[in-house]
Amino acid sequence: MAAIRAESVATEKLGIFVEKNPPESKLTQLGVRSWPKWGCPPSKFPWTYDAKETCFLLEGKVKVYPDGSDEGVEIEAGDFVVFPKGMSCTWDVSVAVDKHYQFE
Known part of the structure; x- marks a missing residue:
């Protein structure tokens, strides 16, 4: 039986771009795995993107x-996400985060 791979699905909600299951070729092309890493335990904190x-x-x-906004955008392991410059938000981390990131 062939392995079933979830299709990449991209959406934008409240100014946040989320692509679920991006192809490995995209991650490789962008050099994502060589970007710095950041992580945090479950917590809730304000953040502004400079x-x-x-x-x-x-x-x-x-x-x-x-x-x-009373509405939130849920992101999870396997998501490729873009936050716009100038956005102020609150992060509500329910499961400890480990991510690669890059600021422009």
């Missing part, structure tokens, strides 16, 4: 609430 951040979650689960 620069555009592109990241790839290796582990974890987070709900990000942009300031002024």
Whole structure:
């Protein structure tokens, strides 16, 4: 039986771009695995993006609430995410995060 691979699905919600299951070729082309890593335990904290951040979650689960919105954007292991410069939000980490990231 052939292995079934989830299709890459990209969405944008509340200004946050999320691509689920990006192809490994994209990650390789961007050099994602050579980017710095950052992680944190389950926690809740405010954050403001001084620069555009592109990241790839290796582990974890987070709900990000942009300031002024009651709605959150859920991101988890396997997601390729872009946060816009200038966004202020609250990170609500339910499962410890480990990610590669790059600021532009």
